Amino acid sequence: MWLAGWLSESEKQPQGDVKINIIRPATEVHIKKYSPQSCILVHETPDIYRRVVEPYISAFPPERVKWVTEILEGRKEQSKILFSSPEFIMLPDLKWDLHTLSSLYLVVIVRDSTIRSLRDLRGSHIPLLKTIRREASAVAQSRWGIQQGGLRMFIHYQPSYYHFHVHIVNSNYEAGMGMNVGQAHLLDDVISLLELDPGIMDRRTLTYGLGEQHGLYQALQAAQE
Incomplete structure (x- = not known):
């Protein structure tokens, strides 16, 4: 959950001066993720x-996605x-x-739990991805007046x-590490790649940054040699 905080009594903003994110219980994985x-x-x-x-993903504890x-x-x-919808839900991110x-x-x-990551996407998922793109744009326009091109989906x-x-953000929003080249793959680009080659996500090499606290760090570092 998150809380809004105010640093002074004067000129209070409805959204607060600071936003405080709370993770409870904070596991060792959370601590590693948010550590420098x-x-x-x-x-x-x-x-x-x-x-x-893939073995790392398959061994991922079910408790980690219980909240989902x-x-x-x-x-x-x-x-x-x-x-x-029967395919997915959309809600505000804690950020x-x-x-x-x-x-x-x-x-x-x-909703489909068999799709675990980018690697599991195939050409058969193109209608799902296009529906996500369409409905996200419709929600943003009807609720907040955000026009075509005003969203970044990745x-x-x-x-x-x-x-x-x-992830769906205002196209003007810069959210730090989460939008780095390599880690963030634009939804439009993923759809385009799958249209060119329905099995490309299974066959391509992915290059991305990995922090030393990540559970895959040592294994992937060793695999590069």
Whole structure:
């Protein structure tokens, strides 16, 4: 959850002077994720994915995505949902303060749990991805008046959790590390690549930065040699 905070009594802003994010319980994984760390660029070939990354994803503890399941099954965050369909839901990301339009940040969570990451996307998922793009634009326009071209939609790789989701932000918003080249893949580009080659995500080499606190760091560093 998050809280708004005010640094003084005078000229209070409705969104607060600061935004405080709270993670509870904060696991060792959370602490590592938000700790300062150096990064290396890795080249994840299809072979490295099958030997190193895919087993890591398959061994990912189900408890790490329990919060996703609870939202999808209607047990939590239901009042925040902006759009819901049999394929996905859309709601504000915790990074957004719900007030500042220039930093608008939404997330789409797909219901199909077999899609864990970018690597699992195939040509058969193109209709799903196009529907996400269309509905995100419709919600942004109807609720906040954001016109065509006013949104940046992207997919993280590596993602912070292995249940497929799409990030949607104001096109003017700069969100730091999460939008770095390599980690953030534009939804439009992913759709275009799948239209050219339905199996490209399984066969391409992905190059991205990986922090030294990531669970894959040592294994992927060794695999580069």
